[in-house]
Amino acid sequence: MTRTYWAAGTAVLLALLFAAGATVTAASDSDGDGTSARAPGLYSPDAGFARDMAVHHQQAVEMSFIVRDRTKDEPVRGLAYDIANTQANQRGMLLGWLDLWGLPKVVADEPPMSWMGSADQHGGHTGHGTGGHDAGGHDAGGPNMAGHDMGGAAAKPGALMAGMATKEELAQLxxxxxxxxxxxxxxxxxxxxxxxxxxxxxxxxxxKTPAERDLARGMVEAQQSELTLMADMLKQRGAAPRG
Known part of the structure; x- marks a missing residue:
C-alpha cells in the first residue's frame, strides 16, 4: 500500500513538472503578440481536448473537496488533496493554452468529446476538417457532428462525458x-x-501540439498509477470498483 501510494505520488509530481515545462514550451513557440504562429483550429483535437479536459478536471477537483469534508481518513484525504492540486494546475494550463491560441473556452455547437473522432486501425482519425488554415493562421476544420466513437469511451446517462459523475452521484457523495x-x-x-x-x-x-501531447502522456501515467492505488484502497475497505 505504501509503495503504491509513493509510486502514485511520484507520477503526480512528474506530471506537474512536465506540465510546468509544457507551459513554458508553449509560450516560447508563440509570436510576439502572444499567439501561436500555427494555432490549432477551433474544432481541432488540441483545442477540443483542452476544453473538455478542463471541464473533466473541474469535477475531479469538486469531488476531492467534497470528500475531504466527509471523512477524517488521512490516506483518502491525502489522495483527494493530490488529485485536486494536480488537476487544478493542469486545468489552468489547458485554459491558458486556449488563451494563447486565441480560442474560446466554450463552443456551443461542439458535442463533448467529438474531437476524438473515429480512430482507424492504423491510428488515424477522421472528421476533423480539411487540413488547411484560415486567414488568422489557425488550422481549418469543423465539428464532427455524427458517427464518432469517442475513442471507445462513452458517457453514462446523465453524465456530460465519459467517467464523469452525474448530479445525483455528486449529491450522494x-x-x-x-x-x-x-x-x-x-x-x-x-x-x-x-x-x-x-x-x-x-x-x-x-x-498536433508537442507540449500538449506530452502533458496528455503525463496524465495517462499519473492517473493509471492512481487507479492502482484506489483499487487497493477500495479492497482495504471491503469494496471494489464499479462495473
Whole structure:
C-alpha cells in the first residue's frame, strides 16, 4: 500500500513538472503578440481536448473537496488533496493554452468529446476538417457532428462525458460520511480516471501540439498509477470498483 501510494505520488509530481515545462514550451513557440504562429483550429483535437479536459478536471477537483469534508481518513484525504492540486494546475494550463491560441473556452455547437473522432486501425482519425488554415493562421476544420466513437469511451446517462459523475452521484457523495463517503469517492474517481485516461490517450495520439501531447502522456501515467492505488484502497475497505 505504501509503495503504491509513493509510486502514485511520484507520477503526480512528474506530471506537474512536465506540465510546468509544457507551459513554458508553449509560450516560447508563440509570436510576439502572444499567439501561436500555427494555432490549432477551433474544432481541432488540441483545442477540443483542452476544453473538455478542463471541464473533466473541474469535477475531479469538486469531488476531492467534497470528500475531504466527509471523512477524517488521512490516506483518502491525502489522495483527494493530490488529485485536486494536480488537476487544478493542469486545468489552468489547458485554459491558458486556449488563451494563447486565441480560442474560446466554450463552443456551443461542439458535442463533448467529438474531437476524438473515429480512430482507424492504423491510428488515424477522421472528421476533423480539411487540413488547411484560415486567414488568422489557425488550422481549418469543423465539428464532427455524427458517427464518432469517442475513442471507445462513452458517457453514462446523465453524465456530460465519459467517467464523469452525474448530479445525483455528486449529491450522494455530499450526503455520505466516513467509510461510505470514502468508498463512493474512490469508486466515482476510479470511473473518472478511466474516462480521463481514454481522453488523454486520444490527445496523445491525435493532438498536433508537442507540449500538449506530452502533458496528455503525463496524465495517462499519473492517473493509471492512481487507479492502482484506489483499487487497493477500495479492497482495504471491503469494496471494489464499479462495473
Amino acid at each position: 455530499g450526503a455520505a460520511e466516513g467509510r461510505d463517503a470514502e468508498v463512493l469517492y474512490l469508486q466515482l474517481m476510479t470511473d473518472h480516471h478511466k474516462g480521463g485516461v481514454a481522453m488523454a490517450q486520444g490527445c496523445a495520439t491525435q493532438c
